[in-house]
Amino acid sequence: MEYVVEMNNIRKEFPGIVANDDISINLKKGEIHALLGENGAGKSTLMSILFGLYKPDRGQIRINGKEVTINNPNMANELGIGMVHQHFKLVHNFTVTENIILGLEPRQGLTLNLKAASKRIKELSEKYKLDVNPDALIEDVSVGMQQRVEILKMLYRNADVLIFDEPTAVLTPQEILELMKIMKNLTEEGKSILLITHKLKEIKAAADRCTVIRRGKVIGTVEVADTNEAKMAEMMVGRVVSFTVDKKDQEPGELVLDIDKLSVMGNHGVMGLKDFSLQVRAGEIVGLAGVDGNGQTELVEALTGLKKIESGSVKLDNVDITSSSIKERIESGMAHIPEDRHKHGLVLDYSLEENMVLEIYNKVPYSKNGFLNFDAIRKHADKIIKDFDVRSGEGAVSITRSMSGGNQQKAIVGREVDHNPNLLIAVQPTRGLDVGSIEYIHKRLVEQRDSGKAVLLVSLELDEILDLSDRIAIINHGELVGMVKASETNENEVGLMMAGIGKGENP
Amino acid sequence: MKLHINKQVLIGLISVLLGLIAGAILMAFTGNNPFMGFTYLFRGGLMNVGRIGDTLSTATTLILTGLSVAFAFRTGLFNIGASGQMLFGGLCATAVGLSLDAPRAVVLLVAIAAAFVGGGLWALVPGLLKARFNVHEVVSTIMMNWIAYWTIYYTIPSFFKGAYDTESRAISKAASLRAPWLTELFNDSSINLGLFLALLAVVLIAVILNRTVLGFELKAAGYNRFSAEYAGMKVNRNIVLSMVISGALAGLAGATFYIGYANTMKIGVLPSYGFDGIAVALLGANSPYGVLVSAIFFGILHSGKGFMNAMTSIPPEIGDTIIATIIYFAATSVLIEKAIDSIRKKFKKEGN
Amino acid sequence: MWELIAKIFPYAVAATIPLLITSLGGLFSERSGVVNIGLEGLMVVGSFTSAYVISVLQPIMPEGAIWLGLLAAMIIGAIFSLLHAFASINLNANQVISGTAINMIAGALTVFIARTITGSGNIHITSGLTRFNVPLLSKIPVIGKLFFTQTYASTWLVLLILLGSWFLIYKTAFGLRLRACGEHPHAADAAGVNVYFIRYIGVMFSGAFAGLGGAVIIVTYSGEFNGSVAGLGFLALAALIFGQWKPLGILGATFFFGFASTLANVSQVIPAFKVIPGIILKVFPYVITLIALILFSKSSQAPKAAGEPFEHGKR
Amino acid sequence: NGQQGDSGAAAPALKVGMVTDSGTIDDKSFNQGTWEGILEAEKDFGVTTKYLKPVGETEADYLKEIGNLYDAGFTTIVTPGFKFEAAIFAAQDKWPEANFVILDGTPHSADYSEFRAEKNVVSIFFSEHESGFLAGYAAALQIKEGEMGFIGGMEIPAVQKFNWGFQQGVAYANKNNGTNIKLNAENIIYQGTFTDVAAGQQLAAQMYDKGVDAIFAAAGGVGVGVINEAKSRVKTGEKVWVIGVDVNQYPDGVYEGNKSVVITSAMKRIDVAAYDMVKAVLDGTFPGGETLIFDAKNNGVGIPAENPNLDASVEAEVAKVFAKLQDGSVVVAAEQGNLIK
């Protein structure tokens, strides 16, 4: 049988790490082939090589049986290879059409022929049931739509091989279903798909075959129909993985966080959060589920003081903190693991020890009379490093920019937990981390709960919410659309509510 | 034996070397002997105590403007307006020097304080605009430079007119930063008490940046305003404060220049020290002690180029060309860094 | 009042043009994602080049010398800007610092060369462009008097370039790519656009246009290179921001500067203006710019990736 | 090339140095005039020459360059402009072996508390008012009927005296020669810099638009703008003039062939002054400690010998008045009096 893509014995080294070590993989015409592996296993690197973004150190690529060298994305395009990146590569103030034709513009004399392009895009969109408006501005359309624009981009370039790098991380369960359908459509039209994902369920649901990669090496390729999720997970990590979090039953205690009818302005001049009320008690984890951009950011920023509150009130331990400063909130026992560890969590050019006192540098013993006490700061950092197993090149004096994402995250979690807060707001605490790190951080969050603290968990990963939470609040368009007990619900129900199909009462 | 030199220092030294080589090429190109050229250039800056004094007095102002730019850099700001701040600081110092009738020590202290405050005030505007409205400080400080230029242009003849409309009255000896004992020690050179002010500022700024809570906050706001905000720091206040401190340092530079190096304030001149400060800061890797060293180096070039010009037929612009080239190489230090790394690697391989 | 405006208008336009073309150059650079604070230096290079070429050629070919001078200024400006392009595109240098270095190098080097060539730092040209009234159009009431009398050919050239630039930026494939590189270079990269190439082109446009800006000064009102363009490059940078990175915006912004500075300059001979203190007239453009920056701060259209180094394959 | 002064002459030749004022060496003014005189001396006497440009305009900047010259063996040092007054005051004591020439100024301490010229300093002043008088008179005679304006640079004494002399010259022609030249107060201005070329052009344009026929520009770079504007207008058929200053600016005004917009120039013979002083040093007659006045009497000021734009009859008239200035029968005031500005 002839393969559309064959990658043989690919090797790619980055300074200090072999990202791809003698990897071979092939793709049949009309199949969906999944790539599975931990963070840093080398999946994206492999696909970047196929797409011409990296040059392999060694190895061979064949397309439709012919050996090729792919030096840049243009060559990949010409060979019929297209790629949807996890972070969409779209220009926000361009229209859909402009984004799609960029790099391959139809011309009419000297000028761009936008009309012809727009017509062709409309046709493609209809053919593959993508439902995209060619004249909309990217900044005005939803994330799901943006992804479909990315798909159109490939189709517009007549790609036969489509690479999806973690396409579902940003979608709602319903959008994921849609995407699966679109992928099936595509394969029926004769396209072949390479799909990178961490989600075993999706592989099970959509893929024909699955290649597992660990530490840059291929562990094996399996027919998906012949295997199950547990087996694939074991291949991936190299040991048996428990999918459930150990969590004792426990009665929640005092009311810690009381949000009452909170409204917050969003980024586009409309209310991002509307009349939102929620309570979190001591000793419980409340999960906030919702599709990205439905008001989670506004809620968290309003709670932590990063954003102004329009109306409503917030009480922490029965004290009104609606108009308190960030510092006051921290001091009254609120801790915050931010969504974006690079933007908010760390000063990347500061050393690890400096980052560990980011909120308490002005307290004794870390400083006295305006002068920093480096010994105390060092001791503090060393303790967190030890307690939370933070690994870095030079210990406390490592510049955080040089640390791996997982360790950066562990450091932040360590710092926040070390404040011994009554309320811990954890936003996407495991984003982009591999299974091992995720397990660890989940354990620490549950520990907080078990020791009688309140935890508000905000995550786009439904699995994470379902696993960790005692109760789940669902947010849609800035409004609370439902509140369910984790033990009494399932993914489907929460997914529907996330899409805005509410479920009556608040328990 | 293991030679361990700080990479930044090495890059700086190599940049200087490359700049000097570029200068040498230009000298040779115009038919001059580069060796003679450099000999006279450095002799011009260092040949005798008088010249050393002149070098130091030029360096004094450069230390302060360099420090001003470097401090802004370290706190995430690009202060291109040191010239304007220096002008306005200088105006304040001159105003005090010309109008305050008090014992010398008092006059000097008040004049210095006025320059400090004046420079700070002039930087307050860009600071506020940046903090409140996110107006980029590069543009606003450029505008403030011109506003300072015209303010001095009209203020001097209106309030401090000297013999001519184009300059202020001369500062009296009592209100000048020049001290007779110092002037004599350095054989009548322009060296003045500002030097000690500059040295003090170097130490103070180093301490603030590296050892204090204030420095910790200001740097955090500069590196990443969002995480500083997240950590509960008052970011807007810190941005304004950084800009004001930077401006105040430039204001001090104005004092050392207008009531130290010079004794009158002339209108129609935007001092180039503000722009040279960028070069000084850059070559000094934005560290206070680095600024000190690079300012003295620039001081030597500045005061030596005239002598070189007198002794040979090399145009003095060569000095500026050398400085500009050094800055270009410092700005493109990635290239040098790569070269250093590959050389180090080679040595390591051979060593093993 | 009308009389007055009509009188100073041609000169306001003349003062606008060097700013406009330089600012337009800056627009190309920043739209491609490279901040160019070296416009001042590039103008100096342009004014030096044109003055030198014209002074050499004028005795031989009185007619063509000026145009060859303008062309030479553009070419040398573009070549000189490669220093900035190389530093900021290939070496990921801090673009503001690299631009500052450009300014310093230009100032020192041109005077150095001028001195080596002429023995003094100045280069003088015998004759600049001749002003003319545009036939027919200058007869149109009001508009004719304002826009079509006492014009320089260079003014029309620059306005033509402005028009062409607008077309290039908004109507062509190149423009689309240019804007994409300034907003989201990785998107452009993934779409097969050579970001490095586009940025080089953007910076070289800025060099050519700033060079032309410097040259226009020589052939219109100054007639003499003296090592400086008196801060016009920085003002052009401010106009770029004031004009919100749009061709028509910068036309408005630069005309504002041109008009305000002309007004301030001639106020001395206009009795009606003598009542206004000189300082107010002089600082007026700068203060207004600051105010405009505040007003625009909320809706800033700055290219998102301007000033950020781009590395192929990195996110 | 003037810079290549280090000639290999056997005898240690006299080394003559100059420190320039803020402008460049070919500023059509002070610097250029002084330097031309020194170069003339180089040609005639084989002295070694060199000029240095200070980085700034402070006393310390000037002293530094004087020191550089002195340390390099230049023992005769010429400095143009009143801005050097305080620097020369200090220099005369610091380098007693050197000879200093200061043009347009007299040494005094920075705060004007002490005026003193030692035996190694000569101060030279020019009667700019006489020069301006002659140029104004000549231009008025040539134009006969119309209006004139004055654009000065900064409001410093030399420029003011040009202005006042100019006004008197025009008035003299109106009174004695029947010309009808108006001077409107709003057309007598000081631009405020010696550098703003654009402003020079724009101001000139306004004046010409208002009907001014000739502008006397005593303003360095601002004058460059004035000349440019005049050239632009003449090329389109307008009839406007510029009166040059300091040196013969006829060549600067050339717009085509050898036709120039510069009708005449109010010269002060800075070059002659510099030349004479070098010669005096060589002859051992350096008039140290004295203040010399260059005026009509000693041919130190005047209009150029050749003025292609002036009719022969006009030149003859001017020559007559020049003689009257020399014999004192006509006196030009060096003060404002009731003149404009």
Ligand SMILES: Nc1ncnc2c1ncn2[C@@H]1O[C@H](COP(=O)(O)OP(=O)(O)OP(=O)(O)O)[C@@H](O)[C@H]1O
């Ligand atoms: N440009 C690069 N330079 C250096 N190292 C890199 C580069 N890109 C990737 N790496 C390293 O190569 C390894 C493989 O990375 P890769 O992105 O392929 O992993 P992945 O399987 O896609 O991980 P994830 O699940 O997080 O997407 C990682 O250790 C990563 O740190």
Ligand SMILES: Nc1ncnc2c1ncn2[C@@H]1O[C@H](COP(=O)(O)OP(=O)(O)OP(=O)(O)O)[C@@H](O)[C@H]1O
């Ligand atoms: N040049 C680099 N040097 C060092 N580490 C890098 C470099 N580029 C990427 N990495 C690291 O490699 C890891 C994976 O990189 P990669 O760029 O593949 O991200 P990714 O999560 O796979 O994103 P995507 O799924 O969109 O491809 C990240 O931790 C990233 O920080």
Ligand SMILES: [Mg+2]
């Ligand atoms: Mg990946």
Ligand SMILES: [Mg+2]
């Ligand atoms: Mg990933």
